[in-house]
Amino acid sequence: MRRFARTLTTVALVATVIAGTAGWASGDAQEAVTGAPLGTAGWRAAGLPDPQRMSPAEIARYFAGLDPVRKRELARTHPGVVGNLDGAPLELRYEANARSTRGVFGGARVLAHDPRGRGQVALVYGDLARAEHVAVIVPGSDIDAGHVRPLADMATALRRATGDRTAVVAWAGYTTPVGVGLDAATGRLAEAGADRLTRFVDGLAAVGAAEPSLFCHSYGSVVCGLAAHGLKAKDLVVLGSPGMRAENVAELGTSARVWAAKDPTDWIDRVPNVEFAGLGHGADPSDPAFGARRIPADDSTGHGGYFAPGTTSLRTFAAIAEGDVR
Template sequence: MRRLTRTLITTALVTAAVAGTAGWASGTEQRAVTGAPVGTERWRAAGLPDPESMSPAGVARFFAGLSPVRQRALALAHPTVVGNLDGAPLELRYAANARSVRGEFGGARVLAHDTRGRGQVALVYGDLARAEHVAVIVPGSDVDAAHTRPLTAMAEALRSATGGRTAVVAWAGYTTPVGVGLDAATGRLAEAGAERLTRFTDGLAAVGAAEPSVFCHSYGSVVCGLAARDLKAKDLVVLGSPGMRAENASALGTSARVWAAKDPTDWIDRVPNVRLADLGHGTDPADPAFGARRVPADDARGHGGYFAAGTSSLRAFAAIAVGDVR
C-alpha cells in the first residue's frame, strides 16, 4: 500500500509539473526520424553499399578506397546520402549539403541536412578537420531545421568565448519535443536521438576530428544521458537538465568527465526529479549527490541564459571546451 501511494504521488507530481511549466496542451506528439537518409533507394539501386549496414568507420573506409574524382561524382549524384553519411569526408559532406541548402544557414558550414519530418541539421562553426578542440551542442525542445536560432546562438557564443580555438557543432540532429508535453516528459524521442548522437560522434572519430566536449541543454541532456555509455566524448556537460535517466554519474557508464549547471531562476527546477516507468527523467544532475562536477551558474538567467555573454557559466564552458580545467 505504501509503495502504491508513493507511485500515485509521483505520477501526480510529474503530471502537474509538466502541465504547469508551460502547458501540457502545448506539446504535440512527434514521430522520431530514424533510418537511412533520403535518396538511399537510388544509392542502393546504383550498386553502392547499404548505409544502414555500414558503421561510420566502414563509411570512412569505403570513401578512402575511392579516387577524389569518384568521391565528387557520388556527392553530385547522391547529395542527400553523401551529405548525411557519418564517416564520409567532411569537405565532401559540406559540398553535398551546399547544393540543397543554398546559403540558408549563413555563417556556418552544413555537415548534415535531413529534410524529413520537421528537418534536422548539423551546423559547423570553425575548422572541424583541423581544430585542436571540438564542442558539440545538443539542444532541447522546439529546435529543428527551421528553428535553429537558440542553438546557433549558443554555438556562436561558445566559439567566441574560446577565442576561436574551438570548432563548434550545433547539432540539431534528432527529432526534439514540441512544447512541454508528454514527449518532453518521456524518453521515446531521446532514445532515438541517442542513437543518432552516438553515430554522429563515431563519425567524427572516423574522420580524425578531435574528441569533443558535448554540451547538452534541457531535454538534450536526456539524449546525452542515454547515449553516454557509447558516446565518444571527453566531457559531458548538462545545463538546465530535467534528468539524465541515471541515478548518478557513475551509472552513466562513461569515461567522460560529467559536468552540470543549473541557475537559480531556471524553471526546470520546478520539475520533480522522479521517474515512473517512462515518465520523468530521474535524479537532478546538478544535485551534489549525483556526482557531477559543478559548473557555476548563479549569474545566468532563466532556462536559456547559460551561454549569455559575461556569465560565469559561459566562461566555465569555454574553459572545459579548450581543456583549461581539470
C-alpha cells in the same frame, strides 16, 4: 504502506509535470525521423554499399579507397546520402549539403541536412578537421532546421568565448519535442536521438576530428544521458536538465567527465525529478548526490541564459571545451 504512499506521490508529481502546473506547457506529438539518409534507395540501386549496414569507420574506409573524381561524382549525384553519411569526408559532406541548402544557413558550414519531418541540421563553426578542440551542442525542445537560431547563437557564443580556437557543432540532428508536453516528459524521442548522436560522434572519430566535449541543454541532456555509455566524448556537460535517465554518474556508464549547471531562476527546477511508468527523467544532475561536477551559474538567467556573454557558466563551458579545467 509507506512504499504505496511514495508511489502515489510519484504518480501525482508526474501528473503535475504533464498537466503543466510545474511550468511545462502542452506540445504536439512528434514522429522521430530515423533510419538511412534521404535518397538511400537510389544509392542502393546504383550498386553502392548499403549505408545502414556500415559503421562510420567502415564508411570512412570505403571513401578512402575512392579517387577524388569518384568522390566528387558521388557528392554530385547523391547529395542527400553523402551529405548525411557519418564517416564520409568532411569536405565532401560540406560540398553535398551546399547543393541542397544553397546558403540558407549563412555563417556556418553544413555537415548534415535532412529535410524530412521538421528538418534536421548540423552546423559547423570553425575548422572541424584541424581544431585541437571540438564541442558539440545538443539542444532541447523546439529546435529544428527551420528554428535553429537559438542553437546557432549558443554555438557562436561558445566559439567566441574560446577565442575562436574551438570548432563548435550546433547539432540539431534528432527530432526534438514541440513544447514541453508529453513528448518532453518521456524518453521516446530521446532514445531515437541517442542512436543518431552516437553515430554522429562515431563519424567525427572516423574522420580524425578531436574527441568532443558535448554540451546538452534541457531535453538534449536526456538524449546525452541515454547515449552516454556509447559516446566517444571527453566531457558531458548538461545545463537546465530535467534528468538524464540515470540516478547518478555511475549509471551513465561513461568514462567522460560529467558536469552540470542549473541557474536559480531556471523554471526546470520546478519540474519534479522523478521517473515512473516511462514519465519523467529521474535524478537532477545538478544535485550533489548525482556526482557530476557542478558548474556555477548564479549569474545566468532563465532556462536559456547559460550561453549569455559574460556569464560564469559560459566562461566555464569555454574552459571545459579548451581542456583548461580538471
